Amino acid sequence: MKTPTEWYLIVSALLFTIGTVGVLVRRNALVIFMSIELQLNAVNLTLVAFSRQWGNLVGQVLAFFSMTVAAAEVVVGLAIIVALYRKRGTANVDDANLLRW
Amino acid sequence: MIGFPWLTVVTFAPLAGGVLLLAVPRTARNVLRWWALVVSLAVFGLSIGMLAQFHTGLAGYQLVEDVRWIPSLGVNYTMGIDGISLFMVLLTTFLTPIAVLASWNVEREPRAYFFAFLLLETATIGAFLALDLLLFFFFFEGLLFPMYLIVGGWGGRRRAYAAVKFFIYTMAGSAFLLLGILFLYFLAGSAIGHSTFDIRRLAAMPIATTTAHWLFLAFLAAFAVKVPLVPVHTWLPDAYAEAPVAGTLLLASVLAKVGAYGLIRFNLGLFPEAALYFRTLMLVLAVIAIVYGAIVAITQTDAKRLVAYSSVSHLGFVVLGTFALTLQSLSGGVLYMVNHGLSTGALFLVVGMLADRIGTRDIRRMGGLAARIPILAGVMLFFGLASIGLPGLNNFVSEFLVILGTFVTTKPYAVVAVTALVLSAIYFLWAYQRMMHGPPVIAGASDDGGGEGEEAAPEPSFAREDHRGPLRDLTAREYLIVVPLIAAILFLGLYPKPVLSRINPSAQRVVCVETIQAKRLQPGQCAGLPASAQGWTSYTPLSGSGG
Amino acid sequence: MGLIPYVPLIPLAAAVILLLTGKLWRGRSAGWLATAAIAASFALAVALLVKLDAMPAAHRELAHHVYEWITVGTFTVGVTFQADPLSIVMALTVTGIGSLIFLYSIGYMDGDERFPRYFAYLSLFVFFMLTLVLADNFLLLYVGWEGVGLCSYLLIGFWFERASAANAAKKAFIVTRIGDAAFLIGIVLVWTHFHTLEFAAVFAGAGSTAFTTRSATVIALLFLAGAAGKSAQLPLHTWLPDAMEGPTPVSALIHAATMVTAGVYLIVRSLPIIERSPDAMTTIAILGVVTSIYAGFSAIGQDDIKRVLAYSTISQVGLMIFAAGLGDPSAAIFLLVAHAFFKALLFLSAGSVIHGLHDEQDMMRMGGLRKAMPFTAVAWIIGALAIAGVPPLSGFFAKDEAVAAAGLLGRDGLWICGLIASFLTAVYMGRATFMVFFGAPRYEGEPHEPAPVMRVPMGVLAFGTLFAGLLGVSPTTGILPTYLGAPVFPSNAPSEFVLDTIAVVLALLGLGLAWFAYGSGRIDWVALRVRFAWVKRPLQRGLYVDDAYGLVLGDGGKLAAAALAAFDRSWVDGLVGLVAHATESLASVGRRLQTGLVRTYAAAFLLGAVCVLWFLVLRAT
Secondary structure, rough: OOOOHHHHHHHHHHHHHHHHHHHOOOHHHHHHHHHHHHHHHHHHHHHHHHHHOOOOHHHHHHHHHHHHHHHHHHHHHHHHHHHHHHHHHEEEEEHOOOOOO | OOOOOOHHEEEEEEEEHHHHHOOOOOHHHHHHHHHHHHHHHHHHHHHHHHHHHHOOOOOOEEEEEEEEEEEHOOOOEEEOOHHHHHHHHHHHHHHHHHHHHOOOOOOOOHHHHHHHHHHHHHHHHHHHHEEEEHHHHHHHHHHHHHHHHHHHHHHOOOHHHHHHHHHHHHHHHHHHHHHHHHHHHHHHHHHHOOOOOOOHHHHOOOOOOHHHHHHHHHHHHHHHOOOOOOOOOOOOHHHHHHOOOHHHHHHHHHHHHHHHHHHHHHHHOOOOOOOHHHHHHHHHHHHHHHHHHHHHHHHOOEEEHHHHHHHHHHHHHHHHHHHOOOOOHHHHHHHHHHHHHHHHHHHHHHHHHHHHHHEEEEEEHHOOHHHOOHHHHHHHHHHHHOOOOOOOOOOHHHHHHHHHHHHOOOHHHHHHHHHHHHHHHHHHHHHHHHHOOOOOOOOOOOOOOOOHHHHHOOHHHHHHOOOOOOOOOOOOOHHHHHHHHHHHHHHHHHOOHHHHHHHHHHHHHHHHHHOOOOOOOOOHOOOOOOOOOOOOOOOOOOOOOOO | OOOOOHHHHHHHHHHHHHHHHHHHHOOOHHHHHHHHHHHHHHHHHHHHHHHHOOHHHHHHOOOEEEEEEHHHHHHHEEEEEHHHHHHHHHHHHHHHHHHHHHHHHHHHHHOOOOHHHHHHHHHHHHHHHHHEEEEEEEHHHHHHHHHHHHHHHHHHHHOOOHHHHHHHHHHHHHHHHHHHHHHHHHHHHHHHHHHOEEEHHHHHOOOOOOOOOOOOOOOHHHHHHHHHHHHHOOOOOOOHHHHEEEEEEEEHHHHOOOOHHHHHHHHHHHHHHOOOHHHHHHEEEEEEEHHHHHHHHHHHHEHHHHHHHHHHHHHHHHHHHHHHHHHHHHHHHHHHHHHHHHHHHHHHHHHHHHHHHHOOOOOHOOOOOOHHHHHHHHHHHHHHHHHOOOOOOOHHHHHHHHHHHHOOOOOOOHHHHHHHHHHHHHHHHHHHHHHHOOOOOOOOOOOOOOOOHHHHHHHHHHHHHHHHHHHHOOOOOOOHHHHHOOOOOOOOOOHHHHHHHHHHHHHHHHHHHHHHHHHHOOOOHHHHHHHHHHHHHHHHHHHHHHHHHHHHHHHHHHHHHHHHEEEEEEEHHHHHEEEEEEEEHHHHHHHHEEEEEEEHHHHHHHHHHHHHHHHHHHHHH
């Protein structure tokens, strides 16, 4: 018997929520990135689950795209964080508030 | 159409000269100022040529240029001149070379400075000549920028504050103007089937009463700030006092007139019925300006602010003449604009010359100057007497005409306005006596280090002479500035006929034709109007191509 | 006739030349130029007089239109000069007495560093005064009117290094301007009624029934206000005593003979309008005589020799206006002409005394001068006797003709007031004469008589004072009255002889009283001054009218103006500032959105994304 798609969706939602909360709450830039990754992977899970449900490969292909974009984004993001860390000596996101009023 | 596009040439020649000016290196001050002088004199010459083309006795717009500009929006480049705007343009072109001469010794960034002045000249002339509302708005706003630069860049100690205040205040009024213009545009779309900004068509268009009233107020908002009328006048003392002398000259003599001109051309011309409805309000505001400006002028200790407030008082007369709606009062009002530009402008120049020599504009720190610089004292007395309306000099003619015209229809306002005669004598003679009469005060002797408030502080000086040194009477350059003004004032006082004969038909058209649509005010004076004074009551639609 | 414009224009030319090239004129040459110019004007005026005389009495008028000045629609004013009997008499007075005073000035102002400038201003004054009297319309008259005010300002403040002179000049200009403003409204009113400002047309229309008495009254009162300002009548008289700060020849010419009489000229000229309102006429007469009495009393309390003469002028001009208000213009003008002679003579004599005593003006420091300065003393005494009204000097004929007119018209109340004024004249003139020229000398130094160039004009004026009475021996048949238009007195009038006798008796009484108090030595008047200081002080201060003005209008006005200025600064400008602050406050609330924290922005992203999704979902359902 197939596992109901809803269960996958619930798991995915939970993962996404955890990731969102992590982005909003955590101060360390790396942890924020990890949370973003978590969000992206949650979305991937959703895509694959739907792919399984409809019986076509569309979702899986999209998941591939998503993973590629995630990878690229991580590369750029980590580069920025490293540069920032080298300049500021901190990875704390709250310290980069020069655009404050 | 017409052969030589006089109006466009006169309007844009200063800008062309200014652009060429930008090619000169910024340190070549001599070349820069001579070039600016040559350009402004050439423009004056061109405007005389334009004057020669003007037909006296015709009331309508002459030398009209009508070119399609943005057809999809219905915006045209339309310029025209009539008796009312003719002398405004001449005043501008006459005073700009004098302003250049007055700024001869500018130290800082002369290239930008003179370019700003030429740009200002273009925008002001354009504002007087535009017959298309959007074009007018373009020039109207356009003259704010160079003025802001001039005040802010080369002004006195509080120039930043004054410049910003001036800019924002005026622009706030203009916001309403833009609203009104756009509203008219769309109204035209439904009323005559063709959205347009052309004031000739808009004047012929019927507008619902309440709409006209709101539009009148919208236009009034902008022009009231510009003139200025009390109580929206408080930008004026700061801007006039902090601007460099040439800037104040043009501010008072020309920019203020754009506002008064706007009241005549647009408020009266486009909304005659609303003008009649609001007539009492406008007359009251005018009279308040006259008396209020004069009284506050009495208390001023800064010479420039004193003349600035006197300017408010004089411009009240112009508005009074405009809304008394008789031929004499309107003609007098237009003539007053010219006269005021000359006499008050001259006073500002003289005050500037004094400040250059003494290092302060504070009247209380001057004394007994007439013994040491008699010619300058005499010149100042001459201009002051012209300003307070001594018969034989220019202001008297226009002042009397305004009072006469106002008295005919609305007696109380004329009577109150006459008190200005006494009040103006009080503030001017007090200032003159304090500065010129009495035992001579050694310049700078009362320099106790701390100034008495901001008005007393010396401003960046354009004079080469060290102002703590011996007082020198007029230099050759200053003679060049002063003599044309004296000649003009005497001429207009003794023989105003050539000017009046050109103003009268257009003024008569505004009073008789355009307000007759609303209500016949002075049946006697409009009967038997010659055909030429009917102006252009029939509108010929635009042809397909511009030429 | 083409001659007329040259009468004012020649002095104008002299003025312009001297203004522009003043420094080039060495020594006293500038004075001679100016004197030549005004003498030329006088000659032209005489020529015009001859010409006019040759014309039939009813049409004595010459006009010359120079050019059209202002034209707007139906309103048109031209520069046109006219010569008729009234204006020629005025012109002759101005240029004649003026020439003599110019001559005197050459001596008086000799050595002053601004000598040419002085004569430029004087010539300019003559130009404006002549424009005033030769104008053929009200606006041109107004040009001259204000012009003489300007020249008065320039000349009173000629020695402007003295703060008192500068103040006096300013005061003169401003006080007269109050009258000028009223006058201007009167002119505007004339236009609204008659649609022209030309005298001929206006006066022709004044007789019509369409011109109501009420309108006439308003116009007349406005003109009176203007005249009161220019001629220093109550309540606008306070500038004249202070105007004595100017050089004495200026006081003689402007503040005795000519400018202050401009108001009289205006009223006489406008009589066709004013006569339409009996109330206005009475008001004018009352104002004239009340001013005259007030000034007479004030003159008694003055110690400065020039201020005595100043108040005397106010008093005499009051009598002229009194006569005009009674409807006897020829008496008014006759007094004007005679007064020009003897007042100028008195001022020049006073100037001679001041000059001789090295700028001493306080009569307490004079006394017994008739021995040291006999010529001046004789000149002064002639003038004093004339003004007091002793026959057969001109003053008797002129002044008493004015006062007698009231009696002849049966207006006894006014007549008695006029007599009081005359009596006071004799008293204060006697007092001044005895204080200065008689008694024990109280002065210091060696006084000297003036130079010949100053003595000649004094002599000519004395001669005129003695014999000018011939111009109007009888109010109805004299030369001047017939020339100007004699009044018609009711047949039951008391005889002229009786009235004149009463007047002479009063004059002698007044002089006798003055002699008794100051000249006879029987009364220690020096001690009396101290004892009666409580009487003298108010008289000297002109019953504190000027001081009251200073307090109420001067200080009060300054307070009001300062209050308005403060209002402007704090409230009106404050409103603008308020707008700026309001904008700033709003902005400072709004800017808190910009936390600069990445997390806040991330939350904003989330919120936005949710909203968009919600919207899309809602739309799909």
